[in-house]
Amino acid sequence: MPSTTFAPVTPTRRDAQPEGAAPTQVVGPLTPHLYAPDALRPLRAKEHFLKADSFVELHTHPWPQLTFSTRGVIRLSTEDGSYIVPPSRALWVPADMAHSITLIEDAELRTVYLHSWLGPGWEKCEVLEISPLLRALMLALDTTPDGLPPADPHAAQRERWIAPLLVDELERATQIRIDVPLPADKRLRQLCETLLRNPAGRATLAERAEAIGASERTVARLFRDQLGTSWQQWRQQAVLAHALPLLARGMAVSQVASASGYATDSAFCAMFKAATGQSPTAFQHKRKG
Template sequence: MTNTETPPHRRPRPPSRQPLTPVNSVSSLTPHLFAPDAVRPLRAKEHFLKADTLVELHTHPWPQLTFSTRGVIRLSTEDGSYIVPPSRALWVPANMPHSITLIEDAELRTVYVHAWMAPAWEKCEVLEISPLLRALMLALDTTADGQGPVDSHAAQRERWIAPLLIDEVERATQIRIDVPLPSDKRLRQLCEAVLRAPDNRATLAERAQEIGASERTVARLFRNQMGMSWQQWRQQAVLAHALPLLARGMPVSQVAAASGYATDSAFCAMFKAATGQSPTSFQHKRKSATAAT
């Protein structure tokens, strides 16, 4: 089978380009110092992290909400990868291994939830953050156990906030765009390379060669493990990367270049075919929605 994806807008691939990897790796950011319990059913923490930082794979026995007050992050699990801009939060179920990559400098915030009061969601959910949900999350004390003075009213406030926050989480609009990841090690390596550098529009044949497989084999793995073609998966990855940039007001020309398109028109055609609207229309709707709130 020959790959038919050789778009005229594909950028020439730099011959010496190396895969991008996070320049700084940190451990799990001490979740054990913020364990929720019956007295404190919600626990919040915050960390300021630089772009290209990797928070290593970890897990804990309670669910969490992850978001950033500024900067875009990418949270990865065994099954998928989720782009999380400041307008969204990601629900991660208890006991689910996950890692976080900082796409930009970001103020990373996490809210841990006592398992008894959490929604019975078995997979990650990307949620639109309402003004009320944002205010509730930001109102929580972020002092770690045994580190510094704690607001004397923190536990009581957490118990008051908890039922309203959970109700707001369950009411939140769920965003269905995520990027599934395969179990096959070679195919996952290929997919991770795309997510690290979405502007690199190497063909499937070129990428297959990098992981030591044939184009035919990789195309078959995409169909069997992902239930979609390479072209469909890559479009999903590009959209997941582009939507947060557009939502933040980045010019379409810059988003197109960051997504690997040499021309705005080619990017706009892909975006409209996938979403039913143009990138500028999407931005205008986002601005109108923000103004309304």
């Protein structure tokens, strides 16, 4: 049986109060210790309604989780990367992996904790498409914390019945590779997280380098050494991760272009087509189909 203790991680300055962001609300890790899964209750679910720009501090727990939202887009960050999670997707987070969450929009945040012997053996975060069945299974779980009687008196029995089907559906889910890698170097990570918090910012690399006390040449070298990519390639990946959920929700291409830091729709469309092989409009029509 996994321990029911919960180990918060003391956030660094960038995690506690990101430079240039000023979250409207910084909250603790949303009491995972009140939803610890065990042999009798192998699945535990919780829900929280949070406002845009809320920031859930870096934390960890000894069981894996699925994070998703029924409405609103969130961003979950680990030491290795950042993941945009719209309502059509869920994010698998392995046990003992430190993570924080930023609310991009007002969102109904849902989390499903799994007993340590359940679920795939994935050692990295995985972004998954949510099938109708997977969504129904996750939403069917009782969300009452420990210390209170469950809303459903048969919650524990239902969780044991749902567990094998939910895991099977997880393993069948389509995995999506749109994570944005983050560097270990503190200065470069500060630069990357500043862009992730504000993709619409149009500062040049030289200006961003100056903000972290480095030269443009040094930052360009750090991108190559730390992430194996150029600044332009990394920025494009970050912009795509931000733009795809907005397009999938039907936001106008012009609005997405502006929110992604592009001065013109045509420049955004050219980038999008070069990266994905289709125009933003074609992507939206395919989603509707």
